[in-house]
Amino acid sequence: MAPLLAVEDLHVTFDSPTGVVEAVRGVSFTVGAGECVAVVGESGSGKSVTARTLVGLAGAGARVRAARLDLADRDVRSYRPRDWRRVRGRLAGLVTQDALVALDPLRTVGAEVGEVLAAHDIVGRRERAGRVVHLLDEVHVPEPGRRARQYPHQLSGGLRQRALIASAIAGEPALLIADEPTTALDVTVQAQILRLLAERRATGAGLLLISHDLAVVAQVADRVLVMRDGRIVEQGPTGRLLRAPQHPYTRQLLAAVPSASSRGRRLGEPAQVRDGCAVPVLRRTPLPARPVVRPDDAVLDAVGLTRRYGPHTVVRDVSFRVARGETLGLVGESGSGKSTIARLVAGLLAADAGTVTFESARWSGVPERTRRPLRRRLQLICQDPLGSFDPRYTVGRVVAENLDPGPDRTDRVLALLHRVGLGPDLLHRHPRSLSGGQRQRVAIARAIAPRPSLIICDEPVSALDVSIQAQVLDLLGELRAADGTALLFISHDLGVVHHLADRVLVLHDGVVVEQGPVGDVFSYPRHDHTRSLLDALPTLVTAG
Amino acid sequence: MSLLRAVARRVATGLVVWWAAATAAYLALLAAPGDTVDSIVGDGADTPQIRAQIIAEWGLDRPAVGQYLDYLWRLAGGDLGRSYLRQRPVAEVIGEQLAPTATLAVTAAGLGVLLAVTVAVGTAGRRRRWPRRVSSGVELLLVSTPSFLIGIVLLSVLSFRYGLFPVAGDQGPAALVLPAVTLALPIAGLLAQVLRDGLDRAWDEPFVLTARARGVRERTVLLRHALRHALLPAVTLAGWLFGILLGGAVIVEQVFGRPGLGQVTLNAVTSKDMPVVLAVVTLSAAGYVVVNTAADLTYLLVDPRLRRS
Known part of the structure; x- marks a missing residue:
């Protein structure tokens, strides 16, 4: 037939x-x-x-x-x-x-x-x-x-x-x-x-x-x-x-999927080899060692955060700490309050209850003027980088915006672009003419420019293809190791969080249902919701 | 309920608009050259006694602020006053001229919308490249041509040359055709552009692909899915449409020698007949408010996403 x-x-x-x-x-x-x-x-x-x-x-x-x-x-x-x-x-x-x-x-x-x-x-x-x-x-x-x-x-x-x-x-x-x-x-x-x-x-x-x-x-x-x-x-x-898998591209795709087994290793080729070059990745190379986490030295301390929209409480009594150099993953389904927490922590939204302390200074409930000197220490990377760029700015200007003025500013912009794996030819381009991966790299360059102690990453790789996602995750891994930056990493993708984070916070309907080291939480989930999230997660059973 | 609140807010804004319009018109006429008494005297006998009598009768010796407040107060009570020029109640003057203008405006609006929808639906879509270029050019031409010129061209071709329609007057439906077409063409031109643009944009939406993937006819997809989306921006133009109709009627009635509000307004402005001008302004402002409220309600009708419980 x-x-x-x-x-x-x-x-x-x-x-x-x-x-x-x-x-x-x-x-x-x-x-x-x-x-x-x-x-x-x-x-x-x-x-x-x-x-x-x-x-x-x-x-x-x-x-x-x-x-x-x-x-x-x-x-x-x-x-x-x-x-x-x-x-x-x-x-x-x-x-x-x-x-x-x-x-x-x-x-x-x-x-x-x-x-x-x-x-x-x-x-x-x-x-x-x-x-x-x-x-x-x-x-x-x-x-x-x-x-x-x-x-x-x-x-x-x-x-x-x-x-x-x-x-x-x-x-x-x-x-x-x-x-x-x-x-x-x-x-x-x-x-x-x-x-x-x-x-x-x-x-x-x-x-x-x-x-x-x-x-x-x-x-x-x-x-x-x-x-x-x-x-x-x-x-x-x-x-x-x-x-x-026979074809190198299939192997590359498989290797690019972040998961528990990829922790501490690269997902793709080193960042210098860029789009289009299919170097077969047979064995994952290790990432530079993670920054030393000092649990007693908190960069961010959030206590009892609560936020209501009309009759709905979207975030209820959420408390967590991010230690210097630590990556805290924040996972949950859409509507669980992840992004609201990001905005509360960034000081873009006022909490109905609870306090945020950043770099040992009061961060919530104070006038913006008080917060401003510390603002550069806390940066944000979001899911849609293009929406966060002024459409009339060139790449160079987007990055320079976050740097102190000075005669060598262009050199410093170029150095930053180099760090995120972008060439000097992009300096005068407009972000909308770049690919999704390149745009996210520009956003990262802008975020690391003032040497922040904490970067809030709100679904930074969700809109990217798996191989581009791999490159961006590798880049974040490298930068965090080199600068000792703490990350508050928000994602709906448990694989990504397992790959990158040290500790994880599981949100459900605005409440923290579970938190702890990623290995413990994902291997021995105690809460039903964490378990159902993990059960639903499609996993690849591969040879390597 | 939110719908009632929305209407109440609209009416409140409308009252402010009406007040602003009435005041602006009052100030403009006050600042215009010429004496009110001259307007009232008109071609009649002009003696100091008569002038004194007029000033006393109309209360023109009182301070301007007092006259203004008095005018607003009477207006709020529904009293439009008396025409200086015709020596009759304004409500009567406008009342008998309202019907021909309303007939003209409604016919023109209906014709314009019908033309626009037909042309837009007929020329939207990527495949019909030539018809759309032609119609787009014609629309641009119509939008940018003053309506008196369109009227004169139509008159000279269809009335003078071929005698298909009466040249002037208000006798029967045949006399309505050319004025209505003159008024409808610029409306159709702009609406067609907006509608086609909306149709094209809707055509690229994912739900249109879904509908086509169901095996629905392209024309059905256009009418059932895309047109409703294209109507939303067009509804916004309702206020503009009202303005065009009002302003256009003044000129078109002049060109075709039709009786109506346009003639009355024109005469009133040139002869400084304050009560009539103010009444027309008041009615226009009220019309705007009604039309815009209707547009807002249409939004709710077309787009369920705006209906929040």
């Missing part, structure tokens, strides 16, 4: 003002009925374009060429828009990227899910509402009747993703394509969504899973394809690919 989906030598090119962009260059693979195939790659690898091409939505100005493109025994290469319309939702369902924005905010969830039923005339108008509720129930949405009448913004990220899946399976497509179905979701929700998608295989549907995260797809995929620069560099059964 022919496979459900057969792709041979697929090319997709785009015309852009700067020339022709080859997004996909000769990709071949198959997906059988009841099979789950995962496509893994970093941004720009062409994985999303491949997914969209399979439903005829490659994008404006795309040119598609293939030796074979068969979907359920139909040759779809010569399909016109009208033909594609009958394929979409019926033969191939697409779960689009980023559930938080993939539903029309002006329409009810029920209307969105029911749209497929109307477009293909699957059930009559009368039965539609009933079928929508049934579909929502099928993807385990609690109270489906009430949810169908609500608008997307009234649903949590996980529920929106479920609704999106419900709308993709409403037409009972033979092939379900899911493009990054778990990005922007918490780990516990992520695990549920993956199980839900895997359930679809039982109905005989084929599943094509697109992701940047090897660990995520490894949990459910039968086979994995690794894509890079529009080509498949390696493919094989999941177990084999993870245990014995």
Whole structure:
């Protein structure tokens, strides 16, 4: 029997003002009925374009060429828009990227899910509402009747993703394509969504899973394809690919995933070797030794922090200390109060109760004028560096902003850029013309400029690809060792925290449920919430 | 409830706007050259006795501040006063001229919106490159052309040359066509630009991709998903639309010789007929407040995210 989906030598090119962009260059693979195939790659690898091409939505100005493109025994290469319309939702369902924005905010969830039923005339108008509720129930949405009448913004990220899946399976497509179905979701929700998608295989549907995260797809995929620069560099059964990766790029991807076993070692190549150079990493090289932590010498002391927004208490009686040179990890799901704590500590938000002491001086409840001399000792790195730069500033000016004026200021900026692995050619560039990794390096250069004693890092690597994330984490590890800087490292990613932090604080609904050395907390979790976070964490079982 | 509070706040702001507008108009007319008594005398007999009588009757000898407060007080009570020029209650003068202007404005607004939506939906999207360039150029031309010029061009071609429509007057629906089109075209031009821009932006949103991936027709996606998003910025222009209609009516009524508020206003301004001018300003301010409140409520209707319990 022919496979459900057969792709041979697929090319997709785009015309852009700067020339022709080859997004996909000769990709071949198959997906059988009841099979789950995962496509893994970093941004720009062409994985999303491949997914969209399979439903005829490659994008404006795309040119598609293939030796074979068969979907359920139909040759779809010569399909016109009208033909594609009958394929979409019926033969191939697409779960689009980023559930938080993939539903029309002006329409009810029920209307969105029911749209497929109307477009293909699957059930009559009368039965539609009933079928929508049934579909929502099928993807385990609690109270489906009430949810169908609500608008997307009234649903949590996980529920929106479920609704999106419900709308993709409403037409009972033979092939379900899911493009990054778990990005922007918490780990516990992520695990549920993956199980839900895997359930679809039982109905005989084929599943094509697109992701940047090897660990995520490894949990459910039968086979994995690794894509890079529009080509498949390696493919094989999941177990084999993870245990014995053949291609250097696959090995590099696997090595870049931070976890307990990578502690104290580099995740990628040394920072001097930059983007594009694929030096195979066979053995992890050690990072410089961690700074000496002096537990009795607290840089930051927070006692009983409480913050309310209206009737909601988002942070309740949170106390912690950060010792000089120590890295304290702060983990929790979205809405657990992580970012609020960061803003309370940074003095950007006033606490309703509790005190913060920084460098042995009162930091909370004092006028900003009193705080200002100490401000340079406490720096901030956030998830979206671009948003923290003045859009009119050049890289040089962004960094120089945090340095004392003087005739040698440009030299000092260049030295800082060098430390974070950026060349002098970037001095006059604008941050928006840089890649995500480069931008985060500029943010780090700015943060270390005044030699702070504490840097608050709020999800600094969450928006980055895994290999770029590895480079940035390595950089933070090096800088912390050289300068003895303490870090308050906020992340939803337990692997990252386990890799980098000395101690960890687990937050749940604004309350600290557990804290202690990372090894103890993650190996012997005492609180149920910590345990469920760890259980949901996708882990790679690899050889090295 | 928050909706009631929102409306109450709107009305309160509206009262301030109305007061500011009325005061500004009062001051402007006070500063303008010419004597009030001259305006009232007009072409009638002009003797010192008559002048004294007028001053006494209208209370023009009192201090300006007193007159101003008196004027505000009467206005708040709904009394628009008497026209200097016509020697009749202002409410009557405006009342009989309101209907033709309202007919013109409503027709023009409806026509403009209809044209704009049709053109925007027809030309939005990446594939239709040429139609959109042409319509974009025409829209720019319409927005930047003064409406009296559009009116004169329409008149000379359709009325003088082909005799399709009456040249002037207010007799029947045929006489309404050209004035309404003249007033509607600039509105349609700007609205179409805003709407198409909104449609294009909405077309790039992820939820549009989702809808297309469901197998929904492109036209349906455009009308059902993208148009509602594109309407939001257009609703903001409601206040501007009201202003254009009001200002445009003055000129269009002049060009086409139609009776209406425009004519009345123009005459009142040129002859310093203070009560009429002030009444028009007051009505306009009230109109603005009503239109903007309606726009705010439309927002709530279109965008469920703004409805907070």
